[in-house]
Amino acid sequence: VSGQQALALAVAGAYFGLYALTAGVEFGAGLLAALARAGGHARAARLAEGALSPVWEVTNVFLILFALSLASFFPLALRLYGETLLMPVATALLLLLVRYVVFGFRHAMGDAAWPVYVYGVAGFLAPLPLMAFLPVSEGIGVTLAPGGGLRLAGGLLLASPLTWAILAATASSELALAGTLLAAYAARWQRRQEAAAFGRWARWALLAALLSAAAIWQTLERANPGHAARLALLWPLPAAAVPLGALTWWALARPGREALAMAALVLAYAVGLLGYALSHLPYLVDPELTVAAALTNGPMLAALIPTYLGGLALALPLAVWVYLVLPLRVPPPA
Amino acid sequence: VTALAYARLLTGATLAFHIVFATLGVGLPLFIAVAEAAGLARRDADLRLLARRWVRGFAILVVTGAASGTLIGLDLYIFWPRFMLVAGQVIILPFALEGMAFFVEAAFLAIYLYGSGGMRPWARWALWLPVVGGAGASALLVTTVNTFMNQPVGFRLAGLTVSDVRPWAAMFNPGTPVNCLHVLVTAYLATGLGLAAATQPAKFAAMEGLLVGRAAAPEVLFGWPSAAAGRIVGGITLPLRGLESWLAYGRASAFVRGLDAVPRADWPPLIVHDLFDLMVAVGFAALALVLVYGVGWWRRRAAYRPGRWLLAATVVMGALGLAAIECGWLVDEEGRQPWLLVGLMRLDQGVTTAPGVGVLAAIYLPTYLALLVLTAAVLRATFRRYPLRFDAAGHAREEGPAR
Numbered sequence: 001v002s003g004q005q006a007l008a009l010a011v012a013g014a015y016f017g018l019y020a021l022t023a024g025v026e027f028g029a030g031l032l033a034a035l036a037r038a039g040g041h042a043r044a045a046r047l048a049e050g051a052l053s054p055v056w057e058v059t060n061v062f063l064i065l066f067a068l069s070l071a072s073f074f075p076l077a078l079r080l081y082g083e084t085l086l087m088p089v090a091t092a093l094l095l096l097l098v099r100y101v102v103f104g105f106r107h108a109m110g111d112a113a114w115p116v117y118v119y120g121v122a123g124f125l126a127p128l129p130l131m132a133f134l135p136v137s138e139g140i141g142v143t144l145a146p147g148g149g150l151r152l153a154g155g156l157l158l159a160s161p162l163t164w165a166i167l168a169a170t171a172s173s174e175l176a177l178a179g180t181l182l183a184a185y186a187a188r189w190q191r192r193q194e195a196a197a198f199g200r201w202a203r204w205a206l207l208a209a210l211l212s213a214a215a216i217w218q219t220l221e222r223a224n225p226g227h228a229a230r231l232a233l234l235w236p237l238p239a240a241a242v243p244l245g246a247l248t249w250w251a252l253a254r255p256g257r258e259a260l261a262m263a264a265l266v267l268a269y270a271v272g273l274l275g276y277a278l279s280h281l282p283y284l285v286d287p288e289l290t291v292a293a294a295l296t297n298g299p300m301l302a303a304l305i306p307t308y309l310g311g312l313a314l315a316l317p318l319a320v321w322v323y324l325v326l327p328l329r330v331p332p333p334a
Numbered sequence: 335v336t337a338l339a340y341a342r343l344l345t346g347a348t349l350a351f352h353i354v355f356a357t358l359g360v361g362l363p364l365f366i367a368v369a370e371a372a373g374l375a376r377r378d379a380d381l382r383l384l385a386r387r388w389v390r391g392f393a394i395l396v397v398t399g400a401a402s403g404t405l406i407g408l409d410l411y412i413f414w415p416r417f418m419l420v421a422g423q424v425i426i427l428p429f430a431l432e433g434m435a436f437f438v439e440a441a442f443l444a445i446y447l448y449g450s451g452g453m454r455p456w457a458r459w460a461l462w463l464p465v466v467g468g469a470g471a472s473a474l475l476v477t478t479v480n481t482f483m484n485q486p487v488g489f490r491l492a493g494l495t496v497s498d499v500r501p502w503a504a505m506f507n508p509g510t511p512v513n514c515l516h517v518l519v520t521a522y523l524a525t526g527l528g529l530a531a532a533t534q535p536a537k538f539a540a541m542e543g544l545l546v547g548r549a550a551a552p553e554v555l556f557g558w559p560s561a562a563a564g565r566i567v568g569g570i571t572l573p574l575r576g577l578e579s580w581l582a583y584g585r586a587s588a589f590v591r592g593l594d595a596v597p598r599a600d601w602p603p604l605i606v607h608d609l610f611d612l613m614v615a616v617g618f619a620a621l622a623l624v625l626v627y628g629v630g631w632w633r634r635r636a637a638y639r640p641g642r643w644l645l646a647a648t649v650v651m652g653a654l655g656l657a658a659i660e661c662g663w664l665v666d667e668e669g670r671q672p673w674l675l676v677g678l679m680r681l682d683q684g685v686t687t688a689p690g691v692g693v694l695a696a697i698y699l700p701t702y703l704a705l706l707v708l709t710a711a712v713l714r715a716t717f718r719r720y721p722l723r724f725d726a727a728g729h730a731r732e733e734g735p736a737r
Contacts, residue, residue, distance in 0.1 A: 054448040057400050057440035064407050065433045071411065072430055075422030082415030086688040089412050094697065097401050101705060104397030108712040108719070147687060296423055303427055303501040311434040318441040326449045 004301055005291050008073035011308045013277055015069045018315070019062035020273070021177065021266065022323065026052050026059045027123040028178025030099070032201060034120025037113055043334075044194045045116060048178075049106075050333030051185045056103060058322050060096075065311070072304050074294040077284040083145075084136050084152045088129035099123035124174060131170050135163045138224045139286045150288060161215075162223040168212035173269070175205035180248065180265050184258035189332035192255065199252040199261075206252075206265070210245050213238070213272060224286060230279035237275030244268035338682050340691040341413045344698055346667070348406045350660060351702045355399030355709075357659050360473045362392045363466040370459050379726075386725050387717075393447065394716060398709045400440070402702075413691065416494060417674050417684030423496040424489045425482045425504050432475040439468025477517045480666065481509045484534055486675040534676065535591045536602060537669035542578055543569070543607030547592035550576035556611050559604040566607070602671045609661040609668070616651075616658035623651055 033048035071078040102109075102119040109115045132152075135141050141157025142150045157163055179202025186195035217238065220228040231238065245268045251261035282290045295301070366388045373381030411418050421429075442464040450458045482488075488504030490497045538544075543559035543566045544551060557569025576586030583590075593601055623644075630638045640648075670676060674684045 054444040057396070058437070058444060060400055060404055061433065061437045061440050064404060064436065065430075067408060067411060068426070068430050068433045071418060071422040072426045075419050075426075078411055078422060079415045079419040082411040082418060083686055083688050086412045086686055086694075087690050089408055090690075090694050090698075093405050093408055094701065096404060097701065097705070100397060100401040100404075101708065104401075105394070105708070105712045108715045145687060149687070151688065297496070297499045299499050300423060300426070300501050304430065307427065307430050307434075311430070311437070314434065315437055318437070322441050322444050326445060329449050330451070 002292075004305075005295055007305060008295060008301065009277075009281075009291065011305070011312065012066070012069040012073055014312060015062060015066040017270065017273060018319065019059070019066045021269065022055070022059040022062055022319070023127055024174045024177040025181050025323070026056060026178070027099075027127060028174035028176070028205075029182055030103070030120040031124035031175065032120075032178055032182060032198065034117045035201075036197075037116045037120075041194075041197070043191075044197055046333040047186060047189075047191065047194050048182055048198075049116070051182060051327045053103075054326055054330075055322055056100065058319065060100070062315075065315075069308060072308070073296055073301070074284055074291070075296055076294040077289055080150055080285050080289060081133055081136065084142055084150050085132055087152065087154070088132040092126050092129040095122045095126035095129075099126055124171070127170055127174065128167055131166050132157060132163075134166050135160060135223075137280065137283070137285055138162065138220070138227060139288065140223055150285075160219075160223055162219040165212055165215035165219045169209060169216055172205045172208035172212055176202050176209050177265065177269075178202075179205055180252065180258070180262050183252065184262050185327060185332075187256065187258045188328055191332065195255065195258060199258065202261075203249055203252050206245060206249055210242070213241070216276075227279055227283075227286065230281075231275065234275050234279050237271050237278070241268040241272040241275075244271065337687075337689070337691045338685045340695045341685045342681065344691065344695045345406075345409055345413055347699055347702055348402065348409055349663070349667075351706070352399070352402040352406050353659060353663055354656055355395050355402060356473075357656075358395050359392070359399040360469045362388055362395070363462070363469050366392065367459070367462050367466050370462070374455055374459060383722075383726055387722070390716060390720065390725075391713060394709065394713050396443065398705060402705075403436075412688075413686050414674070414684045415686055417679065419494055420491065420496055420675070420679065420684075421479075424486075424499055424501070425479055427501050428475040428478045428505050432472045435468045435471040435475065437468075438464050439472070442468070473517055474514045477514050478505050478507065478510050481507045481513045483674065484537070484666075484670055484676055485509050486678050491675075491678050534669070536593065536596045536600065537606075537666075538582065539591060539593045539596070540602040540604065540606040540669050541610040541665060542590070543604065544578070544590060544592040546594050547590060549579065549589040550587050551578040551582075551590040553577035553581065556608055559607050561604070600672060602669045606665050606669045610665045613658045613661040613665065616654045616661075620651055620655065623647060 029048045029052045033045045036042075036048060037045035067078075070081070099119050099122040102115050102122070106115045106119065132141070135157055136150075136152070140160045140162055141153055143153045143156070145151040179198045179200075183195045183198040183202060186192075186198055217228070217231065220231065244264050247264040248261045248268060251257040251264060280286070282292065284291055284294050296304070366385050369381050369388065370385040372378065373383075373385060410421075442461060446458070446461045446465065450461055453461070482504055485507055486504075487507055488500040488502075539547075540559075542551075543554060543557070545559060545561060545564050545566075552575065553572045554566045554569040555572065557566040559565075560567045576588075579588040579590050580586045582588065626644060627640065630640060630644075672680050672682075674681055
């Protein structure tokens with residue numbers, strides 16, 4: 001992988017990481033709000049809803065920026081994903097539409113419970129079809145189209161255990177990330193009871209996330225032995241996620257250490273995803289497309305790199321402010 | 335019906351739906367900024383109240399706008415993957431910059447709505463400026479892409495293989511300044527016509543309904559362009575000799591190319607002519623309305639109170655304005671048919687080959703309709719729940735909507 005390719009990958013990877021983290025937090029919080037509401041814990045439900053109400057548009061822009069960075073740096077990859085993922089992406093968009101509209105308009109719908117259930121469930125489900133891009137990137141669930149190119153084979157996709165491991169990891173990660181951040185907010189607002197409740201949710205979800213991460217590694221052996229072998233060479237990265245996950249687990253059970261739990265959890269995901277992504281190379285779509293073949297032309301690259309690096313320099317501080325500072329500047333939801 | 339037709343229908347419906355919220359979302363922030371600044375500078379509580387009411391409306395419109403904007407952004411990849419393969423190598427730069435402008439707008443909107451309580455009024459007003467800037471910049475940037483589709487420059491294309499890319503030349507297309515000006519101030523007649531005549535003769539001929547090219551062409555309003563008759567049937571011919579030639583080239587005797595210069599298979603739909611005239615008519619009506627207000631204000635100054643009928647006409651003009659935006663957009667998109675990139679890539683060369691587009695159309699189209707009704711209902715409910723008295727009383731709601 002050349003320097004330019006590495007830089008392009010790093011930028012696209014950074015935007016993916018930002019979307020994965022922020023969307024995980026936001027959509028997980030939606031489901032936690034619905035679960036709390038269904039369990040009769042109205043105060044916890046309002047906290048889960050209120051803490052994240054300022055951020056949804058910003059999270060949404062990260063999705064657009066991630067897709068754009070892929071289209072910008074690796075237009076061939078985007079064409080392959082665009083053609084294979086028509087149905088999954090269209091399904092996710094419909095779920096996102098429902099999620100945004102019901103969440104955005106919830107105040108106008110009175111104090112009924114159903115809007116919370118609808119946006120909670122729709123948002124929680126929305127990332128799942130989007131994650132079909134991971135099995136497809138392993139060459140799972142696709143066939144050669146008659147006229148050339150690839151076509152999604154839904155049956156093959158759903159028959160692969162790797163797909164289900166990825167879905168389980170996605171769902172549990174949403175809840176682990178959201179539960180941990182909500183516990184941290186609740187603790188800052190001196191809401192001990194809610195902090196403990198969200199912490200408990202987060203610990204169960206964390207356990208499920210670690211198990212499903214192990215399942216991904218296990219199923220990858222059969223689905224794509226080459227990738228599994230490269231991952232084994234990079235074993236310290238995924239292995240480092242385990243003690244970090246354990247630290248999160250420990251900190252979540254200690255009142256006052258919720259912020260440490262969040263930091264450890266983000267680091268755990270960073271090393272885990274990095275290990276997965278690095279071992280995926282040199283392929284963007286295995287074995288159809290390599291990074292080198294997909295990289296865009298030189299003049300475009302020269303214009304894109306400063307643009308996207310400038311975008312990151314702008315987005316990172318603003319994101320820290322919007323996700324970590326802003327929610328704590330407003331009075332806690334009653 | 336083919337997958338192409340469904341993909342066109344779906345993309346068109348998504349855009350037609352989105353541009354209502356997108357244009358309001360670009361225009362409103364500026365109006366809010368101006369009203370709030372004037373209110374602060376003149377210590378005018380009414381103006382600040384107006385700004386606060388507009389923020390309420392904006393906070394609702396932005397929900398539908400952001401949601402539908404995400405749809406259209408990703409629709410391009412899944413419905414037109416081969417087009418995006420080419421566009422990704424040539425004209426992705428303004429898309430990337432637009433994404434960053436969105437980010438700035440979204441982040442500062444969140445900070446303004448939720449994090450500006452207790453700030454000094456002018457500092458709070460300054461927080462709104464990135465929202466205005468982000469919205470305006472994204473409008474300009476997406477217009478450069480549209481201009482590029484009409485006049486693709488800055489690269490070579492053979493099949494789907496792109497070469498000799500000059501990203502900045504593609505973005506700063508010769509047509510960009512005029513098009514951007516039009517989108518920002520919607521002043522079509524003076525600027526857009528000349529541009530179209532010189533660089534997009536097929537689109538211009540369709541807009542004017544000019545089936546056969548001629549010198550000293552007269553301007554014909556409305557009517558039905560008939561391919562069989564070779565002219566517009568039932569139109570109103572303006573009694574100024576060579577007006578159309580003059581509008582296009584600045585000379586009343588100039589020769590204007592007609593659709594006869596374009597192969598029949600490459601004709602845009604002829605309805606473009608009436609859509610264009612409708613848009614221009616609304617533009618003139620809006621100018622007349624502004625003139626009536628101007629005369630009233632000039633005669634009575636601060637004591638001027640517009641009458642009932644004038645107020646009613648203003649409300650109607652609001653709806654007509656949106657209709658004109660839809661017409662103008664249709665003129666541009668339909669006027670480019672059958673091309674995605676004029677002269678280089680047709681629609682059928684860019685559309686997806688994946689199955690299922692028809693199913694998606696059947697799901698999405700009713701969804702948009704429902705969403706339109708829902709957004710209107712929420713606007714109504716919100717302004718009812720927070721009546722003018724509520725906002726006028728202040729109610730310590732400076733920090734934004736209730737949580």
